[in-house]
Amino acid sequence: MAEQENGAADAATQAQAQVKLNVLTQFVRDLSFENILAQRGIGGDVQPDVQVAVNLDAKKRSAENQYEVTTKITVNSKNKSSEEPLFLLEMEYVGVFHIEGVPEDQLHPFLLIECPRMTFPFLRRIVSDVTRDGGFPPLNLETIDFMKLYRNEIARRQAETPKKADA
Template identity: 40%
Template sequence: MTDTSAPGNPNPPQDPNGEKPAAPIMRVLGQYVKDLSFENPGHAPVQSQPNIDLGIDVGAAPHADGNGLYEVSLKLSAKALADGKVMFISELDYAGLFQLQNVAQEQLEPMLLIEAPRLLFPFARRIIAEITREGGFPPLLIDPVDFVALYQAQVRRANAAGTPTQQ
């Protein structure tokens, strides 16, 4: 007999009357900054509006403790260029520890690479805004991110390279 109540079990348990599976559960157990850097090589008045190069990457991996635990990492990078000079470079690796229960295998990857970063994003966005403001620039307010489109692009790249999408 298989224990279907184990966290992260791909075969979710049935409710007591056996009609429908139990609802998937995602718990955020913790959030933390894994890495943060801010470089300010060109803090000088500029005459033009800076161009911001923004990079976003999402990765997920099972946690060493198991039990349906996963670490999801949201990496944000921003580089401001004005008048041909680098004004600032900011990089943030913000992560969360998530516990998943009653999640079917086909739902696991979308939950980790869409829903989890969607929960982490507002906190990471705030950190980037604060670090750029503290660096002497107007706060960099990153627009909301479509994590579904980001996931779909990541799946296409992984399929083209023949690798799994979870990193």
């Protein structure tokens, strides 16, 4: 009996060991930074209020076991006191991954949780550099909980589904 349990544990360990994830490339597909503060010539006391929105997308590429995961980030900064816009940053950051050994039913969450987690430090660095080069203090994004983001999106979609069925 103990041998069967050890065999099952070994099989589970081997299944986990078979997952293969390689980052083939990563790049900025689209980047826009608008320094509204400089365009309007607004001066004086500025206290930024920063809003960050993140969207994720994944798709299969034509090559076997290759997937493209896009992280779309929008950073909107306004002056706290006057609500006047300071800057707007929009970026699509793409990672191309070679993935093997992930069961089909786990592939979707794997692509939208683990892959963005790997590319996020690079995306964060670009946001920091662009805001600094745009005339603002470097914006260091806080770490994003991609698991929570994924779960919230699944819950949102499930909440929408009954509404569509009622219509």
